[in-house]
Amino acid sequence: MASSLSPPEVPMELHAKNREKLLKSLTQHLSTSSRPLQGFVFLQGGEEQTRHCTDHVELFRFVSMDIIFDAFSSPFVVHAFEYSLKLRLQYGIGVLRLQLVKSYKNSYEEVGEKPLYYPLILLWQKIAELNWSFADVRPFTSMLCPISTRIQNKFLTRQRLGILILEDEIEIREGIDKFKMDLNTLHPILTECRVTKSELELTLIQFANDISSEAHVEGIDKFKMDLNTLHPILTECRVTKSELELTLIQFANDISSEAHVEVMRNAKVGMKEYQLESLFLHHTYMYGGCRHCSYTCICATGDNSAVLHYGHAAAPNDKTLQEGDMALLDMGAEYHFYGSDITCSFPVNGTFNRDQSLIYNAVLRAHNAVISSMRPGVGWVNMHKLAEKTILESLNEGGILFGDIDAMIHERLGAIFMPHGLGHLLGIDTHDPGGYLQGAERSKEPGLKALRTTRELLEGMVITVEPGCYFIDALLVPAMENPKTSKYFNIQEINKFRGFGGVRIESDVYVTSSGCVNMTKCPREIQEIEAVMAGAPWPIPKTTIPSANGEI
Structure with a gap:
């Protein structure tokens, strides 16, 4: 393409x-x-x-x-x-x-x-x-x-x-x-x-x-x-970006979003994970002049998608795509030093089944809830907790968990399914500095201790929103054996998801004076993803960066 x-x-x-x-x-x-x-x-x-x-x-x-x-x-x-x-x-x-x-x-x-x-x-x-x-x-x-x-x-x-x-x-x-x-x-x-x-x-x-x-x-x-x-x-x-910087970050997002769509269209059962990586790298360099990626590409399928930073030298995106696998592709191009950080999750055969739809929609609801709540003055810790709560509610509705949501939150059950932080500042580096003010202490609670920032949002920040839901035995088994938390798990349903891996949806979001702008232009709804994988067009409209007063 x-x-x-x-x-x-x-x-x-x-x-x-x-x-x-x-x-x-x-x-x-x-x-x-x-x-x-x-x-x-x-x-x-x-x-x-x-x-x-x-x-x-x-x-x-x-x-x-x-x-x-x-x-x-x-x-x-x-x-x-x-x-x-x-x-x-x-x-x-x-x-x-x-x-x-x-x-x-x-x-x-x-x-x-x-x-x-x-x-x-x-x-x-x-x-x-x-x-x-x-x-x-x-x-x-x-x-x-x-x-x-x-x-x-x-x-x-x-x-x-x-x-x-x-x-x-x-x-x-x-x-x-x-x-x-x-x-x-x-x-x-x-x-x-x-x-x-x-x-x-x-x-x-x-x-x-x-x-x-x-x-x-x-x-x-x-x-x-x-x-x-x-x-x-x-x-x-480096914490807040100028309009000139935002223009470069937007282009990195646009070309990366386009490349993610190209990968979706070409993904097939029987391919290797590294072939998906190759498609992305070719598109962003061929058409975007992006010689560098913002980070090592994560092209995880099946149970590999539960490994948060898969794709390193010891796990080099080399698994064969299998029927029934979910793919979790975390890839972002860098243009003139300014980066993007985008994750798309989709079934490698192009069609979501019931279980895949349940987990995917749980994460998408969290992703959308956070973006809808973002504006200057909002605390990032509260956004992380909102994402956790939304995912727990979806898992509860889907029969994977049962019990009182507030009690689950108190026991930090959200960190069992989302052990990483909700997102991080983005700019010249994938993990841009400035996430913690001088003297700020990092939380020791599960999940919250993984946050890369605890600041209130400022106009001009670019921050990733990347909720996820993973089935990681090393976290699930101890929680299901703990008397304080075992009562919340539907063991029979949980066992269906052993080996499922995980789902993550990640967008790069610019905080405006009155809200925010999602700079990432990938298909997100299930019907959009299935249509694109079946060959439907996916135009990426040109994005205008809002001016200082928040107007387009």
């Missing part, structure tokens, strides 16, 4: 606005804490990784915390983000970006030169002393870029180095005479790199935690370091 979609243009304004957002948050924090408004945010970029014990280079992806600032997707990059209020007002935001290609670095070491990234930090201070006027450079979109063409040839000359002010972060090759050039400032800073006491007062703000480590470059120990301020501020900047 061809696609009606095409990859959208990515405006560089997206990254400029992200930098502006961080700058405002950071300067506000520093002002509130009576700290000086000068220094650099210093970020260590990713490095190319080789496969174990070989020279095979794995496909590189930019570090997520860097992507918020920069559109470049190359390895060996160090970013220095200048946040001096004085310089910001006079020159706009300065982003110093250095391509630390290994051959360049080795050339410097051979001739005894100090690395570029250290003197570049000092360069901003030198420019602050100059009486330059950049009235023709728009605030928040200017980039200071050192120009060198002969580094790899082991020598630097003043004639080949300069400072160029760029507009809109795009190198302008024509009309360069319209910009102010200074061919004298950079060379002595690069070659001498002498530091005075006043220059040492510059603060480098980075972050370091259990997952991320601080940037390490030669000479960084000469500066004051702050490893505590940046991470919570930068994380909070």
Whole structure:
């Protein structure tokens, strides 16, 4: 099937606005804490990784915390983000970006030169002393870029180095005479790199935690370091999305939804799970230009669908699809770093039987109930409990459980059937950060302890809604043997679902000022799924992201 979609243009304004957002948050924090408004945010970029014990280079992806600032997707990059209020007002935001290609670095070491990234930090201070006027450079979109063409040839000359002010972060090759050039400032800073006491007062703000480590470059120990301020501020900047970011997330959802439909249409008994994965990957790359997936594809059928993160190296989507199996396919494409996270469940033969319909509709009711209740100010813990309650009610109506629903909730019976959290923030990462505010404690109760966020919803959040119902012996057997909970189970009915696996329905939802928008466009009702699997068309209408006032 061809696609009606095409990859959208990515405006560089997206990254400029992200930098502006961080700058405002950071300067506000520093002002509130009576700290000086000068220094650099210093970020260590990713490095190319080789496969174990070989020279095979794995496909590189930019570090997520860097992507918020920069559109470049190359390895060996160090970013220095200048946040001096004085310089910001006079020159706009300065982003110093250095391509630390290994051959360049080795050339410097051979001739005894100090690395570029250290003197570049000092360069901003030198420019602050100059009486330059950049009235023709728009605030928040200017980039200071050192120009060198002969580094790899082991020598630097003043004639080949300069400072160029760029507009809109795009190198302008024509009309360069319209910009102010200074061919004298950079060379002595690069070659001498002498530091005075006043220059040492510059603060480098980075972050370091259990997952991320601080940037390490030669000479960084000469500066004051702050490893505590940046991470919570930068994380909070990623919690809500701009309209430009939402456009990319929407496209990732659109092309992924289309690919899920393509997989549904082609799924047949006798195929391998990995063939379903292959269909998805081909469609999103062929028609959406999505080289990366947001995560490893989960293509689980039969009892494999009760394994929450099936599809890893030890369970590589390799089962043969059997008559009577349900398929649970959790797959999402990533476009220009922004992801999607979508799960569809359907019978591999194209027709729901009674038992499959019962479990599927239980999950669909929970999915729809949550989305109908979402709006700013609603607590995510309450949404999780709503999903649990809705599933328990459906299982009770279907004769799988019996008894008082409130008593079941008190005994945390919902976690037996849905042991994972309801959803998570989504953006540059599948599990975007910011789910827990500083100081928030994680619940120790079954099910609730698996929540990836406990926050109240905010306008601009993108969050997944992914209720599920699974029949997992490791959870069911102890609950059926526990005197407190055994009375709720219809053992005869439960035994019918041994080996059933599970059902999950997952959509990506954007919180608006008055409600929410489901960004995922997959068939969800049973009649829709059966029709699509029988060959019926499934158009994906173009989605317009609501503006700040919630209107389309």
